[in-house]
Amino acid sequence: MIRFLAYRLLSAIPVLFVVSLVTFLIMWLVPGDISAEIGGIDATPADLAAIRERLGLDRPLWERALNWYGALFQGDLGQSYTLNRSVLGAVMERLPVTLSLAAIALMLATLMGMLLGILASVRHNTWLDQGAMVTALIGLSIPDFWFGIVMIILFGVWLGWLPTGGFVPLSEDPVGWARSMVLPSLTLAITQMGVIARMTRSAMLDVLGQDYIRTARAKGMRARTVIFRHGLRNAMIPIITVVGVLSGVLLSGAVVIETVFSLPGVGRLIIGAIQRRDFPIIQGGLLITACVFVFVNILVDMAYAWFDPRGRDDS
Amino acid sequence: MNIHRKLASGLRSLSAVGVIALAAAFSPAPAQAQVKGGELVVVQGSNPPSLDGMSTSSQASRNINMNIYETLYGFSEDIKPIPILAEGVDISEDGLTYVFTLRKGVLFHNGDEMNARDVKASLERYRRVGATKNLLAPVKDIEITGEYEVTFHMVEPTPTFLEAFSSPRAPAIIIPEEDGDTEAGKNSFIGTGPYKFVEYVPDDHVTIERFDDYSQDLRSDGIDGFGGKKTAWLDRVIFRIIPEPGAQVAALEAGEVDILEQIPMPAARRLESDPDIVLHENARWAFTTFIFNTNVPPSDNVKFREAVQVALNMEEIMAISSEGLYTLNHRWQYEGTTYDPGQIGAEYYNQADTERAKALLEEAGYNGEEFVILTDSNIPQHGRSAVVIAEQLKAIGINAVINQVDWPTALNIRMQDEGWNGWTLQMGIEPYLGPVGLIATLTSPARPHFVKPDPELDALYQELIKGETVEARQETFKKIQTRLYEIFAIIKVGDSGLMHASRASVKGFIPFRFPRVYDIWLED
Numbered sequence: 001m002i003r004f005l006a007y008r009l010l011s012a013i014p015v016l017f018v019v020s021l022v023t024f025l026i027m028w029l030v031p032g033d034i035s036a037e038i039g040g041i042d043a044t045p046a047d048l049a050a051i052r053e054r055l056g057l058d059r060p061l062w063e064r065a066l067n068w069y070g071a072l073f074q075g076d077l078g079q080s081y082t083l084n085r086s087v088l089g090a091v092m093e094r095l096p097v098t099l100s101l102a103a104i105a106l107m108l109a110t111l112m113g114m115l116l117g118i119l120a121s122v123r124h125n126t127w128l129d130q131g132a133m134v135t136a137l138i139g140l141s142i143p144d145f146w147f148g149i150v151m152i153i154l155f156g157v158w159l160g161w162l163p164t165g166g167f168v169p170l171s172e173d174p175v176g177w178a179r180s181m182v183l184p185s186l187t188l189a190i191t192q193m194g195v196i197a198r199m200t201r202s203a204m205l206d207v208l209g210q211d212y213i214r215t216a217r218a219k220g221m222r223a224r225t226v227i228f229r230h231g232l233r234n235a236m237i238p239i240i241t242v243v244g245v246l247s248g249v250l251l252s253g254a255v256v257i258e259t260v261f262s263l264p265g266v267g268r269l270i271i272g273a274i275q276r277r278d279f280p281i282i283q284g285g286l287l288i289t290a291c292v293f294v295f296v297n298i299l300v301d302m303a304y305a306w307f308d309p310r311g312r313d314d315s
Numbered sequence: 316m317n318i319h320r321k322l323a324s325g326l327r328s329l330s331a332v333g334v335i336a337l338a339a340a341f342s343p344a345p346a347q348a349q350v351k352g353g354e355l356v357v358v359q360g361s362n363p364p365s366l367d368g369m370s371t372s373s374q375a376s377r378n379i380n381m382n383i384y385e386t387l388y389g390f391s392e393d394i395k396p397i398p399i400l401a402e403g404v405d406i407s408e409d410g411l412t413y414v415f416t417l418r419k420g421v422l423f424h425n426g427d428e429m430n431a432r433d434v435k436a437s438l439e440r441y442r443r444v445g446a447t448k449n450l451l452a453p454v455k456d457i458e459i460t461g462e463y464e465v466t467f468h469m470v471e472p473t474p475t476f477l478e479a480f481s482s483p484r485a486p487a488i489i490i491p492e493e494d495g496d497t498e499a500g501k502n503s504f505i506g507t508g509p510y511k512f513v514e515y516v517p518d519d520h521v522t523i524e525r526f527d528d529y530s531q532d533l534r535s536d537g538i539d540g541f542g543g544k545k546t547a548w549l550d551r552v553i554f555r556i557i558p559e560p561g562a563q564v565a566a567l568e569a570g571e572v573d574i575l576e577q578i579p580m581p582a583a584r585r586l587e588s589d590p591d592i593v594l595h596e597n598a599r600w601a602f603t604t605f606i607f608n609t610n611v612p613p614s615d616n617v618k619f620r621e622a623v624q625v626a627l628n629m630e631e632i633m634a635i636s637s638e639g640l641y642t643l644n645h646r647w648q649y650e651g652t653t654y655d656p657g658q659i660g661a662e663y664y665n666q667a668d669t670e671r672a673k674a675l676l677e678e679a680g681y682n683g684e685e686f687v688i689l690t691d692s693n694i695p696q697h698g699r700s701a702v703v704i705a706e707q708l709k710a711i712g713i714n715a716v717i718n719q720v721d722w723p724t725a726l727n728i729r730m731q732d733e734g735w736n737g738w739t740l741q742m743g744i745e746p747y748l749g750p751v752g753l754i755a756t757l758t759s760p761a762r763p764h765f766v767k768p769d770p771e772l773d774a775l776y777q778e779l780i781k782g783e784t785v786e787a788r789q790e791t792f793k794k795i796q797t798r799l800y801e802i803f804a805i806i807k808v809g810d811s812g813l814m815h816a817s818r819a820s821v822k823g824f825i826p827f828r829f830p831r832v833y834d835i836w837l838e839d
Contacts, residue, residue, distance in 0.1 A: 032723035032726060033727070038364075038499075040447075041726065041756075045762060149561045152562060153565055163571060164569050165566060165571075166519070166555065166571075262519070262559070264517065268518045269517070275693065275722070
């Protein structure tokens with residue numbers, strides 16, 4: 001397992017290098033830079049040139065890239081042009097918001113999706129099956145920004161049960177934190193659970209048709225045991241694969257949800273930086289997000305091994 | 316056409332609400348007891364780019380900064396320079412010396428008393444990092460001539476200097492001497508205002524709290540524009556950053572926030588009769604404009620530009636782009652203000668005259684060349700007006716194409732001499748500043764918005780800033796208005812408003828260029 005982990009970590013390095021390089025190239029191709037934001041609408045060309053020179057934006061791409069990678073090897077992601085703080089500081093102070101949102105949404109989506117999928121497979125070709133799959137499809141089809149606003153109006157304005165937006169740090173007020181996370185994570189989970197529900201249903205239908213399930217049933221084993229111990233456990237591999245992919249989708253989906261619910265997360269940080277052309281934040285923020293994504297994928301690969309002992313031998 | 320009538324009718328009813336709200340705000344207060352304490356939450360859509368008041372001209376920053384910092388001079392409610400931190404100014408006969416005496420006993424948020432050294436250090440810093448540092452260009456040097464006195468020695472007489480110096484665009488705020496050497500955005504956010512800075516969490520909130528040792532200006536009875544006697548009733552004010560307009564309105568309806576800097580007009584109409592919500596109309600918020608690139612064909616041809624001018628139906632553009640909150644106005648000043656040029660140019664405005672436009676296009680020798688309209692997606696009014704303008708131009712045979720990009724890209728493209736023909740722009744603070752601030756953006760030495768300078772307009776701008784009396788400057792401005800309707804390099808589409816909204820529990824709120832969180836209080 002340690003060899004496997006070391007191999008995966010080492011293979012992540014070229015991935016992260018390509019991510020950072022592609023980001024560099026894309027931002028180089030995008031027209032406009034921070035000088036217009038700093039200089040204002042009536043800045044003269046000379047004013048803008050002075051700002052570019054001060055920030056090193058007048059240097060050739062290769063020189064800027066070399067400087068950035070040079071600093072990165074010393075653990076320095078640079079300074080934001082606008083936030084008056086280091087890139088690492090800016091990203092790290094927002095990472096808990098995005099990670100907690102994505103993690104809670106992932107748990108909810110997995111739980112709700114698997115329940116729907118199991119229900120649909122066990123009651124195959126009944127109205128329950130149809131109902132579960134229609135629910136999953138609706139969740140998949142509705143745009144998350146629209147659904148978020150509907151949730152805000154319903155639970156925040158009409159019923160007044162939950163805050164309409166904003167974030168309360170866990171360290172300040174755990175109850176306030178939980179209340180501030182309910183609507184965003186539920187919105188994100190409902191719009192993503194459909195994939196898990198459909199995959200669970202399909203995998204379970206495969207497994208439930210196997211001989212060993214028939215044998216278990218013939219032995220008189222309780223239905224719950226057959227479904228969860230023998231059925232679900234053997235259907236988990238494709239479900240885990242989907243959950244792994246979904247973790248990335250949830251991280252990117254968090255961008256929209258953070259905007260709708262006014263959460264100060266990494267997604268909003270990067271979107272704001274793109275709009276202002278705050279290159280160090282874009283570069284550093286995407287690199288750290290890519291690191292999280294790679295890490296989650298390693299966890300998923302480790303989960304395969306846990307659910308499928310054959311995987312341990314392969315590693 | 317029906318939809319426009321409906322929008323216009325909606326506007327009229329909302330205007331009535333706004334006028335009533337405004338009248339109620341300005342009328343002698345019927346003995347409302349102000350309540351000290353409480354926490355007010357104000358919502359705006361974007362982060363302040365900086366809380367260093369002098370280094371940014373952004374509205375999102377001004378909203379907060381003008382409650383923290385103050386200037387020597389600022390504009391009154393009727394846009395005239397009034398002393399704020401200054402006791403007054405003596406201007407020499409030849410206009411070459413300005414002696415500012417300072418108010419005594421004014422404390423910074425760090426407890427130190429403001430004196431002439433702080434003023435000199437602040438203004439020297441402004442010369443380096445001020446976002447509109449050119450306003451100090453007429454000042455040769457600043458001399459400390461007393462503990463509470465500074466003297467400006469001018470390069471040449473500039474009769475409009477005090478107006479420019481009072482500008483809130485990127486205000487010449489006074490900060491402690493210790494911050495004088497700091498880079499832009501790196502000061503300690505210490506000012507002399509009624510509220511002091513507490514914390515800024517980007518994308519979430521800025522918190523300010525009452526400065527208990529605030530030195531009120533007792534020369535007036537109440538607030539007056541950016542100055543006057545300010546009273547901080549609230550313990551704390553939180554500026555929450557909520558980018559999504561729907562979420563802003565939901566938070567207001569739920570009672571989680573108290574004031575929206577801007578409420579979308581459809582939501583304003585829906586909440587018009589809600590007893591918990593009060594709408595505040597700020598009718599004179601911005602000029603909607605359409606700017607030509609006079610450097611490239613077909614927009615380099617004055618006859619072509621005139622054709623566009625007479626083809627446009629301003630009512631249609633304004634009704635759709637402003638969602639119904641607008642005033643038709645051909646003037647390059649607000650109607651009834653000091654420099655109102657009257658009816659000059661009215662014969663070209665809101666004509667929607669397709670026949671005349673087609674004749675002018677023929678005269679211009681237009682051959683169906685592409686006419687690229689540059690606009691952006693960040694400021695919704697820009698995109699909406701571009702769409703309506705493009706459709707109207709297509710109707711007279713112009714091959715109009717929209718290039719919609721994001722704001723930084725639009726700013727980048729419009730700085731290029733080629734690659735665009737028309738550009739939609741909301742001018743917010745410039746018209747408020749009066750003729751000098753507005754015309755400066757259209758003339759040398761700056762790069763005119765329409766790219767190629769017009770020597771006659773440049774000369775008129777110089778005449779304007781050197782005009783010794785208001786009457787002389789009024790006459791010059793009439794010539795400028797005439798010239799603008801001769802060269803058609805920029806089209807005035809109309810005046811657009813801004814609708815604020817507050818909870819009914821917020822008292823004393825008067826719409827202005829920024830949300831003044833002093834002299835307002837909360838009632839249960």
